[in-house]
Structures are given as C-alpha cells and as structure tokens.
Amino acid sequence: MQKNSFQELLDKYLTGRMTEAEWELFRSMLNQPEYREQLEALIDTELEEHTFEGEQDNSILASIQERLQDNIKKRPGTIFSFIKKMAVACTLMVAIAGTAYWWFSLKPVPEKEVTVSSNTAITPGGNKAILQLGNGAKIILDNAKEGTLAQQGQAKIVKQGNGQLSYNVTGNTPDATVYNTISTPRGGQYQLTLSDGTKVWLNASSSLRYPAAFSGKERHVQLTGEGYFEVAKNASMPxxxxxxxxxxxVLGTHFNINSYTDEPSIRTTLLEGSVKVTDGRQASMLKPGQEASVKPEGGIKVQSDVDTEEVIAWKNGIFQFKAADIETVLRQAARWYDIQFEYKGGISARFSGQISRSANAEQLLKILELTGKVQFEIHGKNIVVKQ
Incomplete structure (x- = not known):
C-alpha cells in the first residue's frame, strides 16, 4: 500500500465514504507498525505546529482540518470540541497505545464488526421532570402546557419552551418561605431559572430543592445527582x-456538582469565579479549572487543570470522555438511556472520545465495540458487558 493510498483511506474515513471492505483494510493498516509510526510521527510533529487557525498548507493535517470543518457546516447539530489536538488524536489513533479511542458521525459502523443487536431502539432521554410544590401538589412538566403553572405568594411559576422552568417574583415584600422540588427521572433533564435569576441545569436522575422566592441573608438549595449552576451575583446574599x-x-459564579450516590465521590468543578467547598471538617477555596472531590468518609482533594469541557459535556448534549474506565462511561449511559448493565469479567481498557447524547443507545454501544475492547449483549433494557 503506497502512502497516497493510505491518505485516500484517511480521506474516506473522515468524509464517511468508506465501504465495509475499505474499513476492514483501514483497521488492519492501523494495526501495522509502519502506519502506526506514521501516525505517531504526524501527531508528534505536525500536530504541535498547527492550531487549526489561520492559513492552511497542503499537508495532510490541513486536509483533515478542512474536511472536519466541512463536516461541521453540514452537521450544524453536531458539536466537535476535539477540533484541536484531541480531535485529530482521537480520530487517527484508533489502534495506537493502550487506550481505546472512539469517534462518531464520520465513521461507518459495519454491522458484522459488532455484536450489538436489538429489535427495539433504546432512545435517548429528553426534557422530563416532575415539579412538587410546597403544598405537595405535583406537576409533570413534560406534559404541562407552556405558560403560568402556579402562583406561590409573589412568585409566578412559568413553563417555557425547550424544557425550561422559571420563577418570576412580582413584588419586594418577602412571603413565608415555601420550598419546591424539581426532579428528573432516569432518561430526563431540565433547566430551571430560580427567583434570583440563578440558572440551573439538572442532569438525569437528579433533584433540586429550593425556595419559590429567596429571603433572609443567604440563599440555600439542596441537590441530589448532578447540576450545573450559573449563580446570579449578590455579594450581600451568598x-x-x-x-x-x-x-x-458562592457569591456569583459558574460550577458543576456531581453528587450521584453511585459515583466514588462528590465532585465540584469550577468554571468561573470562586467557590468555597466544605465537608463539615475542612474547607477549600477553588479557582477556575479546579475540582474538589469529597469521598463519603470526608476529606477534600483538590485537582487543578481539570478538563472542564469534559465535565459539562452532558449540559451541552454530549457524552465526552478522556481515558475513562468502562464503568464511568456506562454509568452515564445508564442514567441517560434508563438502562442497566451487567458485567461479565473485568475490562481494563480506558476510553476516549465523544458522541451526541441524541444518539440511540445502540449507536453508542456499537462505537464502543469498534474499539475491540468490549462487547455487549442487549436483552431489552438489560445489557451484558463482556470482554
């Protein structure tokens, strides 16, 4: 196989024009040392010299850049946050090193490559939530009509389009504090604007308890599961x-909290501003790009230079991972698709890549299988995971 033929396969790979036979050949080439070295050299040399901005030259990297950009224009609903270094690394290094890389949209999924099969598609989650008012009444938000749902004192509860709920305060005189709770099921998500203007995105299988209108010297809410917060600034009311x-x-900032009980720790990740994290025994101040982890037994561990795009990918409609173990990947899938996984044997591989959360579960599982590191058997919503 001549070099130009290898480039032709790369071209077809990136534009989704590969036949099944060409995909077989491409995968076999990626397992050969000479081509593996060629790709490693490409990443070690050319990749460091290009930021995918400004003028393009005639290198293969520029060609890859051009086609990725064309693909973005053709697929406006698809988000490519790996356009820079991780994009090319994840796309090209499918069979390099010990990590299993995967991709989406550009690569064909040959049916005989995978074992995933199902008579009924496992569809992705959507905007689903239940609102419980202070008097105990419950409103199923995905069935409710847009407009005013309830009035609690001076707070008007309004359902907007696209899975959003807002609280609008009509006066300055504080009422007796009334707490509401919004809960998303497995396979659900919702966005909420609190009475102070704070915006909250709730991930699947999560809940938030909050007052219909804030009063006093502090603002307090309670979270289970995962939420992303953009807190309205108010220096006199933390x-x-x-x-x-x-x-x-916080006083006013952007951050994510992952507090699922099946995760090893509660993680607070800061994107903007500053926050103070306390576990009852100690406290830590975070700077943007830092993450505080607190295990059930207590103790705060702070990590710097966290990939915040990966942390909030769920909010932006993406599954995104970098060197994640299979359990981490599938815990997110289980919540979003409302499915269960059963493991048959250990899987030591780590996975990096991304796929839209609007894809069906079968599409995600097929792409994971294409790494050659894991296999799945679907039995309804129960899925067996094996090596």
Missing amino acids: FHVQAGNVDVE
Missing part, C-alpha cells in the same frame, strides 16, 4: 448548594 455532606458557597 448562595449555598448542599449536596450530601458537601456545602458549596
């Missing part, structure tokens, strides 16, 4: 999020 044994205090 905002507190209670998640398990963790309290996060």
